[in-house]
Amino acid sequence: MAIAGATIATLFFAVPLLGLLWRAPWSSAWEQLTNHETLVALRLSLETSLAATALAVVFGVPLAWVQARVAYPGRRLVRALTTLPMVLPPVVGGIALFLAFGRLGLVGQYLDKVGVHLPFHVPGAIAAELFVSMPFLVLVVEAAFRSADQRLEDAARTLGASRFSVFRRVALPSIRPALVAGAVLCWARALGEFGATITFAGNLQGKTQTLPLFVYVTLERGELAAAIVPSLLLLVISVAVLVSLRDRWLSAL
């Protein structure tokens, strides 16, 4: 029974991948990949996902450190809040972002006045990706800070290191492998982002139409072959991420 169930489960994952490979237009793959529309979407995807990852590192690492090291009232609430996007349907996240940062949104109406526009602009795509991907980085890095020997930080303080210096010169270097793993995981999630992006940022070619959105639109237009090739590209990237992280992020989660 168990073996049958396991076999079905494994096939369920394997067959779709085979389908993708089976129908791939290998002879015209290069042309499909290098046509203008695909390249524009690919480039935008790389730019926005890397920007989202950079922002996630800049803001997520301090958040992870505070969560791991500082006991304060409301810490559990903050943890719930900052991991919610991992389980929240991305489309809900997109709507929430729209209501907060859209032109008429809670904060967006003021951003609009000072000339900051998120929806239908590149920063909107970055914001949507950041929203769904940063929790992955925070979770991995926070776990690493937790398992790092806090007494090393005590030792640093007795040597005259301020809290900031302890963070920069001891805590951060000791969790570098986890930081790399968290950033790669975060980047992979940002690269694949679809629901929040299309809901919040829209689907403007060259501005918010990232590769996953392009795949979807192409498929809608009935151009199956054109949709498969960028899909394969995303698949290859995903496999590469998985191989590069192997056991590390699986154990961290």
Added chain:
Amino acid sequence: MTLDARIDVSVGGFRLDVALEVASGETVAVLGPNGAGKTTLLRALAGLLPIDSGRIAVDGEVVDDPATGTFVPPERRAIGVVFQDYLLFPHLDVLDNVAFGVRENGVTRRAAREHAAAVLSTVGLSDKARSRPRELSGGQAQRVALARAVAIEPRILLLDEPLAALDVQTRAEVRQTLREVFASTKGARVLVTHDAVDALTLADRLCILHDGQVAQLGTPDDVVAHPRTAYVAELVGTNLYRGIANGDVVRVGDSTLVAIATAEEHRGSVLAIVPPHAVVLHRERPEGSARNVFAGTVAGLDRFGGRVRVRIAGPLPVIAEVTPAAVAALDLMEGSEVWAAIKATEVTVFPA
């Protein structure tokens, strides 16, 4: 560079309540078994654990006083700590570990490294400057940890069981390094240990901790000769002799103590330690294998628990620990003439 501390702090149901003064250049050993509060004391002094009440002052500067709301964080106390399990930074090489604290005090990287290299040479590890902590042996790691703490020229140096994790041979070497570093640095030192030998060979004064309180405070000679409680007697009550060694012979005043040199031959000033339970008492001059036989008069009998400590006055004062039955059999009382026999193998010698 003096320390003046009255500390009252509770951690998870355990209460530490001690007062301790350490003068500049002085080493006080805080001795006690696990759970006596030694590490709690060090953490409080270092500023890693705020005290509940009391007052800690370094060179007259108050660094912790809950009554006035004064609390100087560890990084501004200039109190160096050597941790039991070294706690070297794994991502830095040995030189940068030693330079770490120097850098934090606003020195350029180059100057910090030069200073670190100089300190590293005083502990004899210049050739390990570019090694990673994981490539070091326990003894080397502890010496690096010592260099790292000393490099910031701390006002107070705290050492938490610096020899506990080392094997016997390495202990002797690191003990020697500690002695050299102590001799060449200013500042007060607090050495926490559960090992009486470490305390007796390294400290100017002993502070015996028992259940979070000071059981006895005094010079090693005083504490070992006059333990005030059974607990202190058990912990450090021993025969401690200061003498001059020459091969396997130690001259103590006019007496000669024969010791079997263990690892190395000793010369010059030494401490010789004879555990009281290793002293055998006779009413007549014994004719046996014991190389050391001393005549004396019973000066006192102190009963601790199930044992009796017999204090014998004579050319070489000796404390023997015997059973009450032995006291009865030998008919010992104050003024009795006795012979104390000590096998040469029971005499342990340490450089002083």
